Amino acid sequence: LLGRDGYSAKASDIFMCGGASSGVNTLLHIICADENTGILIPIPQYPLYTATLSLLGAKCVPYYLDSKEGWSVDVGTVKDAYENATARDIDVRAIVVINPGNPTGAVLSEKNIKGIIDYAREKRLVIIADEVYQRNVFTKEFHSFKKVLCSMQATDPEKFQHIELASLHSVSKGLIGECGHRGGFFELVGFDPRVQAEIYKFISIMLCPSVIGQCLVSLMVNPPQEGDLSYDQFEEESMAILEDMKNRARTLHGVFSREGFECNVPEGSMYLFPSVKIPPKAAQAAALEGRSPDEFYCLKLLEATGVCVVPGSGFGQMEGSYNFRTTFLAQGTEWADRIVSFHRRFMDQY
Amino acid sequence: LLGRDGYSAKASDIFMCGGASSGVNTLLHIICADENTGILIPIPQYPLYTATLSLLGAKCVPYYLDSKEGWSVDVGTVKDAYENATARDIDVRAIVVINPGNPTGAVLSEKNIKGIIDYAREKRLVIIADEVYQRNVFTKEFHSFKKVLCSMQATDPEKFQHIELASLHSVSKGLIGECGHRGGFFELVGFDPRVQAEIYKFISIMLCPSVIGQCLVSLMVNPPQEGDLSYDQFEEESMAILEDMKNRARTLHGVFSREGFECNVPEGSMYLFPSVKIPPKAAQAAALEGRSPDEFYCLKLLEATGVCVVPGSGFGQMEGSYNFRTTFLAQGTEWADRIVSFHRRFMDQY
Numbered sequence: 076l077l078g079r080d081g082y083s084a085k086a087s088d089i090f091m092c093g094g095a096s097s098g099v100n101t102l103l104h105i106i107c108a109d110e111n112t113g114i115l116i117p118i119p120q121y122p123l124y125t126a127t128l129s130l131l132g133a134k135c136v137p138y139y140l141d142s143k144e145g146w147s148v149d150v151g152t153v154k155d156a157y158e159n160a161t162a163r164d165i166d167v168r169a170i171v172v173i174n175p176g177n178p179t180g181a182v183l184s185e186k187n188i189k190g191i192i193d194y195a196r197e198k199r200l201v202i203i204a205d206e207v208y209q210r211n212v213f214t215k216e217f218h219s220f221k222k223v224l225c226s227m228q229a230t231d232p233e234k235f236q237h238i239e240l241a242s243l244h245s246v247s248k249g250l251i252g253e254c255g256h257r258g259g260f261f262e263l264v265g266f267d268p269r270v271q272a273e274i275y276k277f278i279s280i281m282l283c284p285s286v287i288g289q290c291l292v293s294l295m296v297n298p299p300q301e302g303d304l305s306y307d308q309f310e311e312e313s314m315a316i317l318e319d320m321k322n323r324a325r326t327l328h329g330v331f332s333r334e335g336f337e338c339n340v341p342e343g344s345m346y347l348f349p350s351v352k353i354p355p356k357a358a359q360a361a362a363l364e365g366r367s368p369d370e371f372y373c374l375k376l377l378e379a380t381g382v383c384v385v386p387g388s389g390f391g392q393m394e395g396s397y398n399f400r401t402t403f404l405a406q407g408t409e410w411a412d413r414i415v416s417f418h419r420r421f422m423d424q425y
Numbered sequence: 426l427l428g429r430d431g432y433s434a435k436a437s438d439i440f441m442c443g444g445a446s447s448g449v450n451t452l453l454h455i456i457c458a459d460e461n462t463g464i465l466i467p468i469p470q471y472p473l474y475t476a477t478l479s480l481l482g483a484k485c486v487p488y489y490l491d492s493k494e495g496w497s498v499d500v501g502t503v504k505d506a507y508e509n510a511t512a513r514d515i516d517v518r519a520i521v522v523i524n525p526g527n528p529t530g531a532v533l534s535e536k537n538i539k540g541i542i543d544y545a546r547e548k549r550l551v552i553i554a555d556e557v558y559q560r561n562v563f564t565k566e567f568h569s570f571k572k573v574l575c576s577m578q579a580t581d582p583e584k585f586q587h588i589e590l591a592s593l594h595s596v597s598k599g600l601i602g603e604c605g606h607r608g609g610f611f612e613l614v615g616f617d618p619r620v621q622a623e624i625y626k627f628i629s630i631m632l633c634p635s636v637i638g639q640c641l642v643s644l645m646v647n648p649p650q651e652g653d654l655s656y657d658q659f660e661e662e663s664m665a666i667l668e669d670m671k672n673r674a675r676t677l678h679g680v681f682s683r684e685g686f687e688c689n690v691p692e693g694s695m696y697l698f699p700s701v702k703i704p705p706k707a708a709q710a711a712a713l714e715g716r717s718p719d720e721f722y723c724l725k726l727l728e729a730t731g732v733c734v735v736p737g738s739g740f741g742q743m744e745g746s747y748n749f750r751t752t753f754l755a756q757g758t759e760w761a762d763r764i765v766s767f768h769r770r771f772m773d774q775y
Binding site for chain 2: 093094096097100104127130141152254255256257277280281282283284285286287288
């Protein structure tokens with residue numbers, strides 16, 4: 076973390092967890108008091124957040140990401156969501172930001188992150204920064220919330236001293252993708268020691284995450300350094316994997332630059348989240364099957380091509396817009412063309 | 426499970442989990458509705474149960490195990506606990522049984538298990554059988570709840586058809602003790618498919634437990650069979666480990682057969698749970714330090730001998746009785762004598 080951000084971290088602020096999912100579970104358990112607690116969640120989002128809130132009986136306070144602005148966070152939209160919620164007496168306690176975005180594939184600018192931090196400061200919101208895709212960045216630089224916060228604190232220590240940030244990372248993504256080992260951690264910045272003690276107590280009930288997962292976390296945050304025997308090979312392999320992903324992302328984006336789709340340029344994570352225009356006849360056919368139009372489209376795509384994508388309704392989407400999440404993790408790109416020909420046939424049929 | 430019990434199991438009834446702790450967490454989450462739900466918990470117990478219930482805001486309905494009867498379950502005591510709770514309008518939904526016992530080291534007889542199952546049937550209680558120590562059995566035979574239930578169902582299918590049983594097992598104990606890999610599973614017997622679907626949904630939020638943990642579970646339930654190349658060596662090593670534990674259990678039990686202690690013969694698991702008479706002067710000294718008498722005793726023991734035992738107050742104990750949990754996992758037995766000489770000095774001092 077020192078290497079990543081240029082700011083040091085204390086071991087006692089780092090909590091190992093069984094993948095970032097388990098860390099999110101811990102944080103939401105501690106932050107949510109009752110059914111009156113609200114958490115600002117981006118829409119579209121990775122559904123872990125809404126699922127955990129519904130388990131806890133707490134409230135999701137959705138803020139919509141702006142697809143016209145590369146799925147960035149519009150602080151004005153966050154403000155509206157916050158004010159709508161507090162007007163209904165919801166006790167909004169935290170904001171979740173997923174950067175790089177899942178399912179959007181967006182990477183937030185430093186300026187955007189500063190705006191979010193400043194708003195969190197104003198409203199005393201805990202920031203939960205889901206940064207599990209921090210190594211999967213293609214066209215922009217990744218800025219961690221920790222680094223941006225520390226830089227703001229360096230400039231104006233008094234103003235930014237009381238911000239509470241929890242940042243999550245995982246071995247499941249990045250260039251290794253060792254998701255089966257369930258390794259992850261979160262770092263707490265600026266948390267009240269009494270809250271931190273409760274978090275420690277909470278995670279102790281479940282003993283420890285997988286030891287192999289913990290070892291992988293350690294390897295991930297301590298990669299080979301210049302001068303190490305394995306450094307050159309590690310760098311070479313890492314760059315090759317990253318280049319490969321970048322190329323596949325570009326090819327896949329080419330598919331969704333055609334008529335009938337709208338899709339942002341892939342910036343990070345492993346996903347594209349194109350919107351697709353679904354004709355009314357297809358929507359009617361979907362309704363007959365008791366399915367949403369996007370789910371109907373995705374199933375037809377799967378049947379026709381073997382390509383499996385996830386309907387946008389699982390992540391949340393703007394009313395009347397239909398998206399799906401697709402990934403460029405799969406090897407090869409020949410399947411991309413199959414999507415194009417399927418879409419043509421689908422439009423002809425409906 | 427077929428090999429263990431002689432009754433088959435369906436894959437769809439088996440749920441992998443990150444150690445049994447995570448399975449208990451899942452089951453209690455699903456069974457507990459609100460602060461009015463009560464779960465029958467043995468006292469003394471492994472504190473995972475009370476901790477999880479307090480997180481869920483549900484109620485622990487304690488039933489005391491009978492130290493005079495080898496820490497067996499007295500169904501009359503369970504009945505009293507149930508009736509006391511229902512009289513206070515608590516909705517008692519399940520009974521937890523830890524067999525072999527933690528911290529007690531007891532192994533329940535088939536007759537005792539039958540009595541528990543029959544009472545659960547009468548009151549429509551889910552049975553949560555924590556059977557993680559099923560391979561750590563020394564002087565008695567282990568009877569799984571599943572096997573006993575199936576035999577009762579074979580005798581009287583109609584009477585016992587509606588019993589809901591969840592049985593937990595883990596790779597953390599047994600003869601391998603691979604606790605760092607977080608591998609475990611639970612089997613559901615007789616659960617309503619709608620409830621089972623909710624359990625599946627619940628565990629899906631957290632994706633999967635560690636893949637290595639899952640592999641170890643698979644190896645554990647499919648050990649080498651007669652005729653396999655590794656069979657003889659596996660059997661030999663297993664028996665040697667078990668014999669070794671049995672011997673150390675016996676040595677340690679010798680220590681607590683002396684004056685000042687009371688301790689049941691070790692039957693199973695990895696623990697002894699002796700009671701110790703703590704003189705009033707020691708209890709006063711403990712109070713001055715703001716500690717319970719048993720905690721005070723355990724700390725003094727640790728300081729004087731390096732032997733670390735866990736105060737009984739962490740597990741629950743009868744009012745006025747002081748216990749501690751000790752394990753015979755550590756190699757060697759020479760440290761057992763150090764406990765004897767410490768105890769003598771402690772009694773001389775207080």
